[in-house]
Amino acid sequence: MNGSSWQSHPLTMIPGVGPARRAALHHLGIHCVADLLHYYPLRYDEDTKEHDFTAEAGTVIAVATVSGEARVRFARGKSLLSLPVVIHQTPMHALFFNQTYLRSQFSVGMTLRLHGRYDPARKTITVTRHERPSKHNALRSITPVYAVSSSISVTTLRQIMSAALRCVWEQLRDVLPGEIITHFRLPSYAEALRMIHFPDTFSDVHQARRRLIFEEFFRYQLHLQLLRDEIASERTTSLDADRFYEGSESFVRALPFQLTDGQRCAIEELSQELIGTSPMRRLLQGDVGSGKTAVAFALAAGLARAGCQTALMAPTAILAEQHYRDAVRMLHPLGVTVALKTSETSESTVSGNPSKRGECTEDLIIGTHTLASPALSYRHLRLAVIDEQHRFGVGIRRALREKGNGTSVLHLSATPIPRSLALTLYGDLAVTTLRERPKDRLPIKTQHVTTSDQTSVFRLLRIELAKGHQAYVVAPRIRPDDVDEEIKSAEKLYEEMVAELGVARVALVHGQMNDKERQHAMREFVAGRTQVLVATSMIEVGVSVLNATVMIVYGAERFGLATLHQLRGRVGRSTYPSYCILVADPAGNTAKARIEALLSSQDGFELAERDLTLRGPGELLGARQSGLPSFAIGDPLTDLRIMEVARDTAESALGDRSFWLLPSYQLLRESVLRELESKME
Template identity: 35%
Template structure:
């Protein structure tokens, strides 16, 4: 009995070699093959000369009006030229390095030629000579590799469709198909692979995008429900104590912070596991919101773990939170990779028996020897910097602890829908009162000396400066400035008046911490650094950020770096030094100059670089869709999400006859899942 899950080697001509080549493209079974869609089509419809756009690939029909001539250049290079009479116009057709075609070209005969048209010269750069009996006017072109050709995939798809098309079924409910004027699944598969024209191909692709997003969102929402069915830790905190804590803060919460605090507090009181993503721009005050949740959890008799990506940030959080909780009975511990053995041996038993309320650290928090007494809340700062497995490991350190993940890389709605659809999302979209936007400028490297008076002016005011570079040492292979060279340059410029420090990832942790502390205490006025200062470092007296080779950073990373300044009341500046080699690079620099809004920066980064480059596939867990693009197809994605949520909200959706095929499809995919 045939099934769509049959392996591809059930098809004729698919031996071990072809099966292996298909597997490398993600094609293991018949369903994979039928949903391995073309990325473009060659349109072989004959076009009128008056309707052709310059540079367009077209098919012309005409009579050979002269004798074809072949000219050779060396042993392997040649041109074959002939004239083609098309509607009383002679078009010069040229084929490169295909002299054997001359035998097919008999003067007076009518032929079909496919190639790229030049309207100014009335000429065609030939690609292929077509048969008069072209079986399909739209030829599908498939993504392929060196082990298998596009035409081989095309033949296998044709065979698979002929033998299995009767097994293709609609899993999108019929009412949704009608509501959005979608095609039925068998029609989608046919028209994606064998369309008669562009309109058919576009209609099929529109439906395929919706179907793919809809199925993904159904699975994502089911994951969310599964998370919520786990018995979570209910935090029964004292509301008046929380209010008193908020009142004694040295500043007032913004309205956005108040709203997010309410969302988190409500989650903590529920008997299901909190799984919330808190996102907000650099300096928007996420840490204080997390601190309120920490306080509520600790006052209820539970422990809190705060995991951060770097030791510098861990130490900074430990100092800041110790100061924030200094008048409260909260016992704080710090655990990182460089924690000395003696200190570690003293700390771990205290953590295990409950004598530490708040533990702050790096990935050291999830190592096997680390045991918790009553872990009630796990906070993950800059969560996209951790791999999926690291985040899971922290969750497993307790019995379904509440989870608050934070990121200062604002995630566009597109990625929030695809990557964090199983989490509740809170957004802080308001900056603390009194903060001035950082003024950003972009200059080319040859203009840097013009900026020296401005830098000197900031230093003379007693303010400090970050100088960031991509590399630690000089590299002959990459033409980029490096930290050590720039350190020497700044020492020669300002070393007689101001202290210049150097910080990079190859230093020992003790040395890095010492330099960072010296900068915080204003013993260092200019800190030349690699991107180790990208995340979380907070020195309010630093008012200028200079970034060399800024075009070698992503926009989201540049925004993170810029966020290291502007944290006090003084006006701050960011100077981008870059010599982009193309228009795209110039656009990216201009985005940074034009806006301080992290959500806009992040969206532009997504549009210019793609989701994989923006967040890193291995860490972000971003899905790879076959036809849909979460950026350009965000409207379809949003609609698909809303419809999936609507169905999942119905408690009896799985027993409704209209959803029987949808349930079947989800179950079929459970071992071969796009969420894996």
């Protein structure tokens, strides 16, 4: 954020934004002018060159001149508006379906930018979107494309963006010190916003992104290092090492399976830190199914024997319930008491008497963000285990840590990332990595089929369901799209599966369902009462259903490599043979390379390295890598070099006290400390 006076300006201060448009912007997560200006494009479309208007049909973007009067005809309940235009000196017709109101808005000689599908045989463009120049918005050859909804178009959003920039232009101040801007040859903040939303060239886009990403990463690194300095001063009491190791080793001996060498090394490394006087701050990252939870349970068993408590915070109630069931099965026979606390379950113990309301007396307390509630107290919280830490805010994580005196924190992550990136992103944490999978796990058989050849998919699905097994079916979007009908949606797939299998055997889950519906659908699948779960990629990191043996991903070319690997990891969690079917028609080289990478490797860390090389300039503004800290514009993988420069710059500014002492840092200092304080709340 830059400056402060304009950031909270209401959207209705922008000319042309009334209650209806404000509501549409709210639906996109845009609540004030600052949110709007930091709502960055997904990608940029470039006008189709004259030589690219080939003999083959395809999607085009072109500037057209209206050359005649629009005509309207009706057929089968639909209207068709045909507008004569000239593109690259070639006469054509622009076709608009069910938009007769546009007829009066076109005049001969008017310039338009048309987005649509070109038919060379008929010399027509079926228009999906069009733009007209205005007083403040000339037609540029590069068009930003934003994520929008049915209640607001890209064109309208760009008009609002332009008006907002004009309204606050004089108030856009740089908070980055002048010496940093000069040293790295960065454009001003105001110019960066103009170029990111209204570029004249792709060089503008590059320079704007470089500036905005650096500032975003620089702030992140300042936050990280300020937190690290605070943590470094903390101290705690040492533990009875003999009793701790007695508890953790008894857990390992009682397991019905052998731990991997990586798990044993991790337990030893983390145990040495836990029994010391400096609170542990560590990230335990491992591939899907690598056994991170077993490591956490071993530590909990040791702490229980030493008279201390462990809290395990999971991002969802479903996942917390799964951890609870596993803990009861594995730890209760050793005398470790376990409680489950979520917003739905006030308390649930497996031995002894239930604790008083608000009081946690058990050895291991498992739950959601409820564990950090001010209403809960702990007798001696020594370790906070946070599963998928990126799903929780800094404030919640800190609140849980402060439930004890000198509480150690262990973050679990199922998103394998290169070690160099982990050290840069999590500079306040030490990193432990699990690379091995349990020896009894079979490789997941991964196949690629095209959308025109799905017979084998349904054959495999029927065979596995007949065996009593379960399956996931994943789609890239929730609802069908009128513009791109070929892309499967979760709702459409659900209808198809219900028609094929019956409603009692199929469940649907996506992010726009309310929590109660979503939780019910998930519980029905986990309990085995439904056999097929149709979903979006929201299930990429979630519960472990041992009976699930099939993962079918439709539109697989639309997912990142890391997300595809995480989705594949939802199956293959037992000794049953498991399958991952990628239904995809990859057009570009990068999409093809992703599919090929997934077919050739099941090593998450190897795939993470390959993902780093595959994510080229065309994807810089695409979907973010799951499991990593969330940024508005920067991508920690693709923009790793900028992150490293931001880290070094932050270390220098804090190390020589420039951040605290120099007047040129005042605006940045006030802004960063204000943000840090708000995150702690």
